[in-house]
Amino acid sequence: MDTYRALYIAESRENHENIVKNLLILENGTDTGAIAEIFRSAHSLKGMSASMGYAGMEKLCHAMEDIFQEIRNDNLEVSSALMDALLSASDKIEAMLDDIEAEGQGMPEDLDERVEALKKWTHKGTSGAIAGSGKGTDEDALQSSLRPGEHRFRISVRLKDGCENRNLRGMIVLQNLEDLGSLEKVSPDRAIVEDGEFDGSFVVDLVSDAGMEAIHTISSITDVQEVSIQDLEIRDESETPSEKTGVSVPGKDAPSRKPAQGEKADKGREVKNIRVDIHRLDQMMNLVEDLVINRGRITQIARRYQIKEMDETLNMIGRSVSDLQNLMMNIRMIPLNHIFNRFPRTVRDIARREGKEVEFVIEGGDTELDRSIMDGLNDPLLHLIRNAIDHGIESPTVREAAGKPAKGTLLLSARRDRDNVIITIADDGGGIDIERVRKKAIERGLISAEAAGALPNDDVIDFLFRPGFSTAEAITDISGRGVGLDVVRTTIESLKGSIKVESTLGKGSRFELLLPPTMAIVTVMMVRINGRRCAIPVHNVVEVASLVQERIHSIGGHEAILLRDEVLPLDRLDDMFGHSEKSEILVVIQQQNRKRTICADSIEGQQEVVIKPLSNVVGICRGISGVTIPGDGEVVPVLDVNSMIKEN
Amino acid sequence: MGRILIVDDTLFMRTLLKNILFSGGHDIVGEAADGDEAITKYQELKPDLVTMDVVMPKVNGIEALKGIRTFDPNARVVMCTAVGQEQMVKLAIKTGARGYIVKPFQAPKVLEEIKNVLGS
Numbered sequence: 001m002d003t004y005r006a007l008y009i010a011e012s013r014e015n016h017e018n019i020v021k022n023l024l025i026l027e028n029g030t031d032t033g034a035i036a037e038i039f040r041s042a043h044s045l046k047g048m049s050a051s052m053g054y055a056g057m058e059k060l061c062h063a064m065e066d067i068f069q070e071i072r073n074d075n076l077e078v079s080s081a082l083m084d085a086l087l088s089a090s091d092k093i094e095a096m097l098d099d100i101e102a103e104g105q106g107m108p109e110d111l112d113e114r115v116e117a118l119k120k121w122t123h124k125g126t127s128g129a130i131a132g133s134g135k136g137t138d139e140d141a142l143q144s145s146l147r148p149g150e151h152r153f154r155i156s157v158r159l160k161d162g163c164e165n166r167n168l169r170g171m172i173v174l175q176n177l178e179d180l181g182s183l184e185k186v187s188p189d190r191a192i193v194e195d196g197e198f199d200g201s202f203v204v205d206l207v208s209d210a211g212m213e214a215i216h217t218i219s220s221i222t223d224v225q226e227v228s229i230q231d232l233e234i235r236d237e238s239e240t241p242s243e244k245t246g247v248s249v250p251g252k253d254a255p256s257r258k259p260a261q262g263e264k265a266d267k268g269r270e271v272k273n274i275r276v277d278i279h280r281l282d283q284m285m286n287l288v289e290d291l292v293i294n295r296g297r298i299t300q301i302a303r304r305y306q307i308k309e310m311d312e313t314l315n316m317i318g319r320s321v322s323d324l325q326n327l328m329m330n331i332r333m334i335p336l337n338h339i340f341n342r343f344p345r346t347v348r349d350i351a352r353r354e355g356k357e358v359e360f361v362i363e364g365g366d367t368e369l370d371r372s373i374m375d376g377l378n379d380p381l382l383h384l385i386r387n388a389i390d391h392g393i394e395s396p397t398v399r400e401a402a403g404k405p406a407k408g409t410l411l412l413s414a415r416r417d418r419d420n421v422i423i424t425i426a427d428d429g430g431g432i433d434i435e436r437v438r439k440k441a442i443e444r445g446l447i448s449a450e451a452a453g454a455l456p457n458d459d460v461i462d463f464l465f466r467p468g469f470s471t472a473e474a475i476t477d478i479s480g481r482g483v484g485l486d487v488v489r490t491t492i493e494s495l496k497g498s499i500k501v502e503s504t505l506g507k508g509s510r511f512e513l514l515l516p517p518t519m520a521i522v523t524v525m526m527v528r529i530n531g532r533r534c535a536i537p538v539h540n541v542v543e544v545a546s547l548v549q550e551r552i553h554s555i556g557g558h559e560a561i562l563l564r565d566e567v568l569p570l571d572r573l574d575d576m577f578g579h580s581e582k583s584e585i586l587v588v589i590q591q592q593n594r595k596r597t598i599c600a601d602s603i604e605g606q607q608e609v610v611i612k613p614l615s616n617v618v619g620i621c622r623g624i625s626g627v628t629i630p631g632d633g634e635v636v637p638v639l640d641v642n643s644m645i646k647e648n
Numbered sequence: 649m650g651r652i653l654i655v656d657d658t659l660f661m662r663t664l665l666k667n668i669l670f671s672g673g674h675d676i677v678g679e680a681a682d683g684d685e686a687i688t689k690y691q692e693l694k695p696d697l698v699t700m701d702v703v704m705p706k707v708n709g710i711e712a713l714k715g716i717r718t719f720d721p722n723a724r725v726v727m728c729t730a731v732g733q734e735q736m737v738k739l740a741i742k743t744g745a746r747g748y749i750v751k752p753f754q755a756p757k758v759l760e761e762i763k764n765v766l767g768s
Contacts, residue, residue: 088734091733091734091735092735095735095736108735110738164750165734165737167734167738168734168737168738168741168748171738171741171742172741172745172746172747172748175741175742175744176746176768194738217767217768218768220764220768221746221747221764221765221768222747222760222761222764346730350752376658376659376660379658379660379661379664379751380660382730382751382752383664383752386752390754484664484667484668484753486667487660487663487664487667488660490663491659491660491663494659
């Protein structure tokens with residue numbers, strides 16, 4: 001049964017994704033193709049769930065299918081309220097699938113309510129009232145006699161108008177009150193409050209020995225506009241209100257269809273994919289790396305003893321090993337769609353909440369990236385997307401006034417550029433007000449007014465990435481690039497990538513993330529310093545020049561060199577490698593537009609290496625990001641240009 | 649202001665929250681990357697408030713919330729949730745979470761929620 005379950009889950013997820021995708025299409029206008037797709041997916045889901053015995057899922061999908069049946073027959077129109085109901089039902093489906101995957105039964109407590117909420121759409125004629133849960137037990141609980149010290153309170157709570165999730169806030173209030181005593185009655189019904197189908201106000205009867213003060217404090221949570229408390233015992237008992245909310249329960253015996261009568265296309269599915277725990281892949285990768293290192297050592301030995309036959313065999317092994325290495329790399333690569341596909345929903349929700357109109361375009365989702373990088377990318381991307389909608393794209397009225405189309409465009413695209421993957425997030429919103437940033441930087445004492453005036457725009461934008469610059473609350477509205485750009489940059493850099501911004505005031509902003517396709521293997525430049533080898537990641541190397549002693553100057557106790565028109569600080573790395581008498585080469589390194597130079601004896605060339613982190617025994621070593629072991633078995637440190645540049 | 653324990657499996661979110669909370673004058677007493685660690689750290693640090701991610705490897709936020717509440721029934725736990733995880737939040741609230749904040753985070757909202765929960 002377990003094997004079926006895995007297949008069931010995999011396919012159900014596909015169907016679920018298909019439903020969400022098409023719902024979003026449908027939201028932009030009716031589309032018979034999308035309607036048919038959703039109907040089909042809901043139907044397949046229902047059928048599969050029935051065969052697996054997941055009755056809850058079957059019921060929910062059945063209700064969804066019925067709705068689309070009606071829509072197909074033109075008996076029902078797609079409204080935004082219906083859309084919300086459908087989207088929340090599809091969220092439910094996802095949650096239930098999660099539960100089933102965790103070996104549950106996919107039977108959440110509020111399932112019936114959800115199903116009823118959908119059914120009311122297909123029963124429009126018969127029950128216009130709000131469908132609530134049929135349980136309604138609180139309601140009939142008759143007033144019990146009070147114990148000494150206890151009071152019966154009537155608490156009226158009104159939530160703020162702009163409150164985003166009425167149901168959740170309502171739930172928290174009820175939950176908090178329950179800590180103090182027992183809830184005798186909630187109106188509207190608790191289930192309705194939890195579903196958010198109320199107008200933002202509700203009344204609770206609470207029996208408790210707590211004081212009014214305590215009740216007031218515990219009810220005054222975020223988004224609560226007003227709480228009024230009344231001690232019912234003091235007033236006339238007969239005043240118990242009779243306005244019970246009419247809870248009509250639509251017929252639960254909606255016509256039940258035959259469970260899936262044979263899926264249309266019997267795909268004769270054979271297992272072509274297997275799922276492997278990612279840790280096993282990591283282990284495998286490690287072994288391949290060891291293999292690469294040891295092959296190098298054997299090659300050296302063979303060369304030393306001049307064994308011709310062995311050389312030939314080693315060549316063959318070499319080829320296999322590098323094929324194996326490439327294969328391992330490819331296995332770990334997954335298409336960016338993996339995370340991109342989650343964004344349309346997020347964009348929709350944020351845009352709706354902010355009252356913006358956004359056309360979200362995704363390009364190049366099939367571009368592949370190493371899984372370990374992908375993992376770290378979701379949150380920064382989410383953050384940038386959020387920023388773009390929140391602060392970049394203006395509200396429709398502002399846009400129209402500026403002569404732009406009311407609907408803003410947000411582009412998320414990925415492409416391969418030689419060895420890198422470039423992800424772009426571009427909006428056609430208001431852009432960054434560079435002058436305001438400049439002003440803020442001066443106000444905050446980050447730069448003097450004269451220096452700021454001369455600073456190129458790119459460097460000004462760089463301030464937005466400074467920690468503290470962005471988190472300070474007062475500036476979160478700097479044309480909006482709000483909290484946390486510094487964190488975005490740090491995260492991207494920890495993935496060995498970089499981030500670039502271009503922005504035109506009034507026209508929009510464009511964030512470009514440059515990422516290596518994989519982190520495990522890096523191209524480095526091997527240099528010798530004082531006879532010892534050192535590896536510098538190639539993406540940090542700007543250029544190599546010969547060292548002209550006469551150009552070295554001492555500025556403020558530190559050496560610097562004049563290279564063409566630039567004055568660059570010069571580092572000798574003596575404490576790492578010892579002083580060298582024959583430094584002849586100058587290597588210019590760079591991180592985020594900041595350059596430094598280091599001296600080396602000679603350059604040995606470029607090569608692809610596997611970087612191993614320093615072991616726990618050694619701990620963190622400043623200036624070194626790890627070690628690599630080339631063919632000859634020597635341990636070579638890899639320079640951590642990022643920390644070198646930051647610390648100076 | 650409060651002594652806060654941050655629980656989230658991504659360094660990114662932890663750092664972001666830390667920055668926000670720090671700017672609000674709170675004291676970050678610890679961080680945990682999964683539910684297990686969260687429970688251990690809670691017992692060790694006894695913070696005033698915990699921000700708890702819902703989806704985490706090994707032990708998820710809901711389970712961790714349960715664990716913390718068995719140790720301290722009055723624990724103040726605020727759930728961190730992404731858009732569209734409403735069901736999970738409902739479950740969390742039923743389990744005893746005192747509040748929630750929605751990713752992607754907005755600093756003023758986060759601080760307001762934390763203040764309210766600390767005050768209740």
